[in-house]
Amino acid sequence: MEVLKIATAGSVDDGKSTLIGRLLYDTKSLTDDKLEAIKKSSEQRGYDYLDFSLATDGLVAEREQGITIDVAHIYFSTPNKSYIIADTPGHVEYTRNMVTGASTSQAAIILIDARKGVIEQTYRHFFINNLLRIKNVIVAVNKMDLVDYSEAAFEAIKRDFEALNLKSTYAEQRVSYIPVSALNGDNVAAKTDAMPWYNGDTLLEHLEHLEAADVYEGGQVRFPIQTVIRPKTEEYHDFRGYAGKVYGGSLQVGDSVTVLPSLTQSRIKEIYFFDQTYQEAVAGSSVNITLEDDINIARGDMLVKTDELPKIEKEIRATVCWMDNKQLQPGTKYIVQHSTNKVLSKIDTIESVMTTDFSGQIEANGKLALNEIGEVRIKLSKPIYYDAYKDNKYNGAFILLDAHTNATAAVGFIN
Amino acid sequence: MDYIPKKMSVNTLTPEWETETRQDALPILRTNALENEAIYIMREVASQFEKPVLLFSGGKDSITLVRLAQKAFYPAKIPFPLMHIDTGHNFPETMAFRDKLVEELGVELIVRKVQDSIDQGKVVEETGKYASRNSLQTTTLLDAIEEFKFDACIGGARRDEEKARAKERIFSVRDDFGQWDEKNQRPELFDMLNGNIEIGQNVRVFPISNWTELDVWSYIQKERIEIPSIYFAHPRNIFVRDGLIWSAADAVVFRAEDEPVEERMVRFRTVGDMSCTAAVLSYADTIDKVVAEIRASKISERGARIDDKRSEAAMEKRKQQGYF
Numbered sequence: 181m182e183v184l185k186i187a188t189a190g191s192v193d194d195g196k197s198t199l200i201g202r203l204l205y206d207t208k209s210l211t212d213d214k215l216e217a218i219k220k221s222s223e224q225r226g227y228d229y230l231d232f233s234l235a236t237d238g239l240v241a242e243r244e245q246g247i248t249i250d251v252a253h254i255y256f257s258t259p260n261k262s263y264i265i266a267d268t269p270g271h272v273e274y275t276r277n278m279v280t281g282a283s284t285s286q287a288a289i290i291l292i293d294a295r296k297g298v299i300e301q302t303y304r305h306f307f308i309n310n311l312l313r314i315k316n317v318i319v320a321v322n323k324m325d326l327v328d329y330s331e332a333a334f335e336a337i338k339r340d341f342e343a344l345n346l347k348s349t350y351a352e353q354r355v356s357y358i359p360v361s362a363l364n365g366d367n368v369a370a371k372t373d374a375m376p377w378y379n380g381d382t383l384l385e386h387l388e389h390l391e392a393a394d395v396y397e398g399g400q401v402r403f404p405i406q407t408v409i410r411p412k413t414e415e416y417h418d419f420r421g422y423a424g425k426v427y428g429g430s431l432q433v434g435d436s437v438t439v440l441p442s443l444t445q446s447r448i449k450e451i452y453f454f455d456q457t458y459q460e461a462v463a464g465s466s467v468n469i470t471l472e473d474d475i476n477i478a479r480g481d482m483l484v485k486t487d488e489l490p491k492i493e494k495e496i497r498a499t500v501c502w503m504d505n506k507q508l509q510p511g512t513k514y515i516v517q518h519s520t521n522k523v524l525s526k527i528d529t530i531e532s533v534m535t536t537d538f539s540g541q542i543e544a545n546g547k548l549a550l551n552e553i554g555e556v557r558i559k560l561s562k563p564i565y566y567d568a569y570k571d572n573k574y575n576g577a578f579i580l581l582d583a584h585t586n587a588t589a590a591v592g593f594i595n
Numbered sequence: 596m597d598y599i600p601k602k603m604s605v606n607t608l609t610p611e612w613e614t615e616t617r618q619d620a621l622p623i624l625r626t627n628a629l630e631n632e633a634i635y636i637m638r639e640v641a642s643q644f645e646k647p648v649l650l651f652s653g654g655k656d657s658i659t660l661v662r663l664a665q666k667a668f669y670p671a672k673i674p675f676p677l678m679h680i681d682t683g684h685n686f687p688e689t690m691a692f693r694d695k696l697v698e699e700l701g702v703e704l705i706v707r708k709v710q711d712s713i714d715q716g717k718v719v720e721e722t723g724k725y726a727s728r729n730s731l732q733t734t735t736l737l738d739a740i741e742e743f744k745f746d747a748c749i750g751g752a753r754r755d756e757e758k759a760r761a762k763e764r765i766f767s768v769r770d771d772f773g774q775w776d777e778k779n780q781r782p783e784l785f786d787m788l789n790g791n792i793e794i795g796q797n798v799r800v801f802p803i804s805n806w807t808e809l810d811v812w813s814y815i816q817k818e819r820i821e822i823p824s825i826y827f828a829h830p831r832n833i834f835v836r837d838g839l840i841w842s843a844a845d846a847v848v849f850r851a852e853d854e855p856v857e858e859r860m861v862r863f864r865t866v867g868d869m870s871c872t873a874a875v876l877s878y879a880d881t882i883d884k885v886v887a888e889i890r891a892s893k894i895s896e897r898g899a900r901i902d903d904k905r906s907e908a909a910m911e912k913r914k915q916q917g918y919f
Contacts, residue, residue, distance in 0.1 A: 181813075183628045183805075211892070250762050250780065255755040255807050264805055280782040406638040411671040419670060425635045425786075433621070451624070454666045459621040466626070466634035466667070479642050503782050517787055520642070579787050586791040588781045 190291030199362035201232015206369035209256035399572035401429030518578035637667035643790030653689035656751030
């Protein structure tokens with residue numbers, strides 16, 4: 181069955197948890213015992229309606245404060261598709277979680293409170309989905325019941341978002357607008373009589389129509405070697421397979437390939453998945469490949485088609501989102517984890533920082549703090565073989581590891 | 596068509612009907628995203644860590660993990676041992692199954708017993724109606740990690756099981772004391788997994804994080820994976836307490852004298868510690884019927900786990916202390 185991963189973003193109190201709860205409820209994904217638990221907790225807290233956020237806020241601190249702190253993963257399915265929602269908190273300080281949730285998603289739902297319209301938070305959500313190049317963005321205008329289901333209110337918000345969208349750096353991104361009331365269930369899974377002026381799909385119908393393509397879809401094929409498989413048994417005495425996941429395009433038996441970084445050339449001999457051999461390794465498959473020639477390949481190497489070489493450089497420019505409490509200072513050493521490589525590196529300069537409302541770039545004051553996004557120049561101790569993020573998501577993204585604490589300090593998108 | 600699970604073996608390789616043949620060509624590869632992701636994670640564990648281990652309970656999730664590990668490294672053997680933290684409250688069917696599987700795979704099995712931790716005075720047996728060894732496992736597990744210096748423990752936990760687990764990472768770092776710091780977790784971007792740790796720390800790895808209960812059952816069905824017989828409907832002496840069905844055949848499950856025993860057709864949806872795992876009424880005696888039943892079910896899998904009903908935050912508390 182197809183799996184579609186969706187990131188949800190919204191501000192405090194715009195009803196994101198209620199919307200997710202409504203999706204679960206209407207698709208009958210909330211089992212009786214879970215529903216019972218929600219009823220009990222809602223009553224204990226003295227609410228007069230069912231608080232679906234209690235189904236998603238998994239940590240004690242979240243339930244106490246009534247907010248979502250961390251990315252939660254929520255699962256539901258229709259006869260058609262399995263869905264995974266990465267529910268990310270909308271507070272200013274949680275940009276890091278939004279980026280994290282968006283990085284594994286094929287679609288994003290941006291929630292806007294119909295009474296408040298496009299606000300600073302919306303800028304942030306728009307910008308992050310644009311930066312990460314999320315293919316499908318759904319703007320769900322919620323709490324339509326509180327603006328008397330007004331078409332004018334919906335259209336005004338749509339216009340404001342379209343104006344924002346003029347700044348898009350990803351022309352292929354598809355943006356859709358749906359007026360909903362999560363509390364009443366209008367246009368979530370069921371059509372409503374309350375908004376006769378809206379003829380489009382409900383939120384669930386829209387999701388059902390989306391194609392669940394691989395997050396890394398598109399671009400030239402990249403095959404990073406995770407591990408070399410050498411059984412050393414009698415039956416497979418000379419077997420030498422290269423295990424990894426196929427990103428971007430696909431590989432076929434007979435393809436001419438080049439090994440990076442050695443630039444040695446060979447051809448694909450066999451493509452194994454478990455005990456069977458196949459003609460083609462499609463994008464997203466975790467296969468085991470053998471080559472015609474006996475060459476020296478190790479973890480960290482990469483197979484590409486011979487006429488599709490990536491860039492090989494020791495210096496890169498990238499947009500990074502800072503995720504650690506310890507601020508980034510130029511000249512500091514970090515480990516770049518890119519593909520199956522870990523390379524010691526130095527952040528050379530911070531060239532600019534995004535303003536806090538994400539409306540533009542300003543000059544860096546020499547630092548990059550938690551939840552800030554900036555442009556940096558990085559020097560690496562040995563070359564990496566990469567693509568620009570806009571050309572190849574897999575081979576254009578990396579994380580920075582703090583060499584002292586081992587923390588994942590940042591994610592980067594290579595320019 | 597239903598098939599009889601008892602005749603299957605874990606060594607059943609790719610079923611023939613799964614590979615569609617083109618004329619004069621090799622078959623077309625059909626895989627699923629969840630399986631590819633899990634295989635990818637298994638390979639990252641083998642590469643990024645020095646001493647990984649696969650935590651094996653004999654339950655369907657850990658059996659699925661074994662199959663995925665097999666696929667990740669074929670034709671080589673699984674490059675890490677299996678470890679069973681034995682509560683001593685096992686279903687006998689599960690133990691027989693475990694030993695057979697290990698023999699077929701030719702991998703090492705490590706067993707560490709909760710009973711030993713009790714005998715050494717490290718933990719105290721719970722008493723009363725709801726006594727269980729489930730939470731005692733943590734001490735035995737942490738001791739075993741230290742004994743063997745494991746730096747990565749692969750487990751079959753899934754995010755859909757329970758709401759604290761929904762917050763769990765794929766590589767989840769634990770400190771020297773095995774504790775989970777839920778508010779200070781490493782972000783996981785794309786499919787990049789950061790396995791860098793300090794000495795003494797270890798990582799819990801969850802390759803089937805994104806699978807649901809139905810995904811696991813569908814996979815068992817499609818792959819024809821053998822699982823212990825208690826997962827299928829069978830007649831059993833049971834009694835009912837708090838709306839849950841308990842096995843009356845086993846001494847480790849406490850039963851009051853006024854709780855009457857009756858024989859019913861039941862099966863188990865999870866196989867944890869016998870003293871905290873309830874059965875469900877069922878006539879699903881084949882994998883196809885089980886999958887159909889799960890699809891239509893109105894009760895969640897952990898609805899039959901008394902250990903989660905202790906409080907709203909029961910799982911979060913256990914995880915902070917080193918439970919997996």
